[in-house]
Amino acid sequence: MSAAMGPATLLVIAKEPVPGRVKTRLTPPYTSQEAAALAEAALTDTLHTVLRAPARRRVLVLDGTPGPWLPPGFEVAAQVSGGLDERIVGAFELCDDGPALLVGMDTPHMSVDLLSRVGQDGLDAWFGPASDGGFWALGLAAPARARSLVRGVPMSTDRTGAIQRLRLAQAGLTVRDLPSLRDVDTAADAAAVAGLCPPSSRFATTMASLAQAVR
Structure with missing residues (x-):
């Protein structure tokens, strides 16, 4: 078990919201265009949540070019080429020593409290499953281990999360399981997640504006 190490480096892996x-x-x-607007709203909410959480560094690992949706306070790094497993490994390799937590852009309802738990409990890893069988968060006390822990995990399947979680256990890591969150993938997901976001959030207001437009 690792000693408590203080605030983590927070990584957001994302794609530029282009229609x-x-x-x-x-x-x-x-x-x-509407799907891209929802993606931009989800990404913007995610970035602002990360800004409010304690962090050693905040890094946007981006496929694309930053836009006006990017608030100050982030380093920006390009994603490496390859499958999602390789891109996740590449994100962790941007980190120095100390805990790091990677999240995506699909859970705008995640909270500062969830992010703040990483690195404060002396554990080796933190894992946030997604309801579609993937995962919304992966944290490592030793980011350099990502290559052996993540590379080769099949991504975008209904078993991705289970396989990734098993990898952590098989490596003998002490793991904190974070609550399961719902990714925004389908229209039903978008409606459900909007109901979990504060009404003033960008995602909820964008969903409301789209609903108003079709009345």
Whole structure:
């Protein structure tokens, strides 16, 4: 078991919210422009939550180019090439010693409290499963171990989270399981997640504006 190490480096792995390149499973019923607007809202809410959490560093690991949705306070790094497992490994390799937590852009309802738990309890890893069988968060006290822990995990399947969690256990790590959250993948997901966000959040207000537009 690791000693408590203080605030983590917080990594957000994301894709630039360009119509036709993000949230394609939202179309239909949404247009590609509306899907991109929802993706931008989810990403912006995520970034602002990360800004409010204690952190050693905050890094956006981006596929694309930063836009006006990026608030000050983040380093920006390009994603490496390859599958999602390689891109996750590449994100962790941006970190120096000390705990690091990686999250995606699909859970705008995640809280500062959840992010703040990483690195404060002396554990080796933190794992946040997603309800679709993936995971929304992965934290490592020793980011350099990501290559052996993540590389080769099949991504975007309903077993991804279970396989990744098993990898952590098989490596003998002490793991804190974070609450399961719902990713925004489908229109049903978007509606459910909007109901879990504060009404003033960008994601909830964007969903409300789209609903108003079709009345």
